[in-house]
Amino acid sequence: MSKLYVRTLREVPAEAETPSHRLLLRAGFIRKTAAGIYTYLPLARRVLAKIERVVREEMDAAGGQEVLLPLLQPAEIWRASGRWDVYGEEMFRLRDRHDREFCLGPTHEEIITTLVGNEVRSYRELPLLLYQIQNKYRDEIRPRFGVMRSREFIMKDLYSFDRDEEGLERSYQAMFRAYSRIFARLGLAFRAVEADSGAIGGEVSHEFMVLAGTGEATIVHCRACAYAANAEKAEAAPAVPEAPSNVRPEEVHTPGLRSVPEVAAFLGVPPTRLIKTLVYITARGPVAVLLRGTDNLNEVKLGHVLDGAWFRPATEEEAAAMGIPLGFAGPAGLQGIRIIADPAVMAMGEAITGANRPDYHLRGVVPGRDFRPDEIRTVRLAQSGDPCPRCGAPLAEQRGVEVGHIFKLGTKYSQALNATFQDENGLQRPFVMGCYGIGITRTMAAAIEQNYDEEGIKWPLPIAPYEVIVIPVNVNDAGQWEKAHALYLSLREAGVETVLDDRDERPGVKFKDADLIGFPLRLTVGPRSLAEGRVEVKDRATGEVFAWPLTEAVRLCRHYLETMRAKLQERAGL
RNA sequence: CGGGGUGUGGCGCAGCUUGGUAGCGCGCUUGCCUUGGGCGCAAGAGGUCCCGGGUUCAAAUCCCGGCACCCCGACCA
Incomplete structure (x- = not known):
């Protein structure tokens, strides 16, 4: 320990907000070099290496072959795919001495598709699965949460090349299984969810979420069946239509009451009886969005309805210019x-809406009779309690950190970059591609978000930087020191990744550091247990404390670690 | 990019309103003491007060310009 390059911090650096960021800094895993750029110290390096190792094993087992790709990429291949202009500010761009343009690769579809397009000629060579584990660069608008959203990060990306859709489906399924095995082997609780495929393109997509209360993504899942989706993508079974009422619309005076809860309370009706009217300015002109009073807008889905055109909420002035008083807007009579x-x-x-007149609402409004929308499209955010789209049981929400994302790309890139092979009929056809990413550095952070307490990190055994720390309570006591040192040497010899805290510090300091860094097992050699020829054991994750006879300690320790691993495997169903 | 905020020994902060000596806690070094949950005592080291310009006899402090970083929002793995 005295030789390990670790400096723990007693006080929390002011810049850190989230648990993983704070603990990685405090426990001496990372240091910041610039906004969103970090130096990874020895402890972090070991964690990352362990994550990478599991990822490599599973990628290889699924038929993947590892390559190293350029991080510095020429503009021309990005121009060829059309993304040089599309990618925008998020790409780090630079010029060489001859004024040629380059970028730091934010992703590698272009490079790999160009490569394979130049090399692979025949369907006989397919499927081909190539992967890399390397740095990627994205000039994030706002880097935050430490290593969770940084500008330089380590990512594994595998690209699959198949001859047709069926081949892609097989590759996709193989990756889905490999990903499930990876996160299970890492000892993380996770969930695979249906996802919106976003800017990278393609239709089908799944995200792998590490479950953590502090996660930034919301997951909607069914308690009864296997349905789970990113909240952006999630669906709910359609609401059961009510019989239209035959009351007539009637204005009510609602002075200064602009929000759904206020109006509902004032009129003595549940907020579900209200319709809220949101006004947006879009690249295609103004849009009014109607939602039930208790629903929230799913901006991703609205984006799809608008075919990807940009949009933003209208300001009070803009709405007023269209004759719409925000807070009292309603669909009836809107032009x-x-x-x-x-x-x-x-x-x-029957519903209550704004009356398009300040300080007035309209009740007795019947959708379809008193107003007719131009389009009826699902734009609400699915939420807890909604009926599952598959089985109808109530949905629940969870938070998670997105650590993996798999996409079916189809022929988007192979067509753009003219990457083709010859099929058995002699025809040139574009590769049918898939892409499958895992954020390695982010997985490290996610593991902490899921496993920590007041005292520090509780690393899952498979990714802990070391498995065991041996602490002599007093290094100046020859008996303790010799026993601890001998124990340390025999554990190492037995293949257990062990650290000896040989520092002449007070026991409290050593215990605090051990908890902070998060060694899964702590073996304490001190006067209490030594008198009985025992070593004291503390399991960091469970907090359990017990003792082993010193003479049996190595064997019992190995057995204990084996049992922990076996439990993980069992839970993972491996 | 819009809004808010912060830059003072390694870390956390005070000092700035009202210009004049740079201070506290933690950490670090040395000695004594102590050894089961971040002991105790003593002596030390360590600072271009973010950078540049201006005002002034005098600037951490006032003014102007820049840079960096953090938080909220739009965006994203």
């Missing part, structure tokens, strides 16, 4: 604006 209604709104038999 000159595209109206998009969520199906849940259309299922309402």
Whole structure:
């Protein structure tokens, strides 16, 4: 320990907010070099190496072959795919001495597709699965949470090349299984969820989420069946339509009441009886979005409805210019604006809306009778309690950290880059591709978000930087020191990754550091247990404390670690 | 990029309003003491007060310009 390059911090650096960021800094795993750029110290390096090792084993087992690709990439291949202009500010760009343009690779579809397109001629060579584990660079608008959202990060990416959709499906399924094995082997609780494929393209996509209360992603999942999705993607079974009411619309005076809860309380009705009208400015003109009072807008889905055109909420002034008083907006009588209604709104038999007149709402509004939207599209965010789209049981929400994402890309890149092979009929066809990423550095952070307490990190055994720390309570006591040192040497000899805390520090300091760094097992050699010829054992994850006879310690320690591993394997169903 | 905030020994901060000597806690070094949960005592080392310009006899402090970093938002693995 005295030789290990680790400096723990007693006080929390002011810049750290999230648990993983704070603990990685405090426990001496990382140091910041610039915003979103970190130096990884020896402890972190060991964790990353362990994660990478499991990833390599599973990628190889699934038929992947590792390559190293350039981080510095010429602009021309990005121009060829059309992404040089599309990628925008997020790409680090630079020029060489001849003024040629380059970028630091934010991802590697272009490089790999160009490579394979130049090399692979025949369907007989397919499928081909190539992967890399390397740094990637993205000039994030706002790096944050330490290593969770940094500008330089380590990522594993595998690209699959198949001859057709069936081949892609096989590759995709193989990767899905490999990913499930990886996160299980790392000792992490995770969930695979259906995801929106976003900017990278393609139709089908799954994210692998490490479950953690501090995670930034919301997962919606079914308690009864296997359905789980990113909240952005999640669906709910359609609302049951109510019989339309035959009451007539009537204005009510609602002075200064602009929000759904206020109006509902004032009128003495549940907020589900209200329709809220959101006004957006978009690249295609103004849009009014109608949602049930208790629903929230899913901006990703609205984006799809708008075919990816940009949009933002209208300001009070902009809405007023269209004759819409924000807070009192309603669909009835709206002119000159595209109206998009969520199906849940259309299922309402009678509702309360804004009256498009300051300080007035309208009750007795019947959707379909008193207003007709231009489009009925699902734009609400699925939420806890909604019926599952598969089985109807109530949905629940969880938080998670996205650590893996798998996509079916299809022929998007192979067509753009003219990467083709010859099929058995002699025809040139574009490769059908998939891409499968794992954030290695982010996985380290996610593991902490899932496993920590007040005192520090509780590393899952498979990725802990070391497995065991041996602490002599007093290194100046010859008996303790000799026993501890001997124990340390025999553990190492037995293949246990062990650290000896040989520092002449007070026991409290050593215990605190051991808890902070998160060694899964702590063996204490001190006067209490030594008197009985025992060593004291503390399991960091469970907090259990017990003792082993010193003479049996090595054997029992190995056995204990083996049992921990076996439990993980069992839980993983491996 | 919009809004808010911060830059003072390694870390956490005070001092700035009202200009004049740079201070506290932790850490670090040395000695004594102590050894089962970040002991105790004593003596030390360590600072371009983010950078540049201006005002002034005098600037950490006031003014102007820049840079860096953090938080909230839009964006994302």
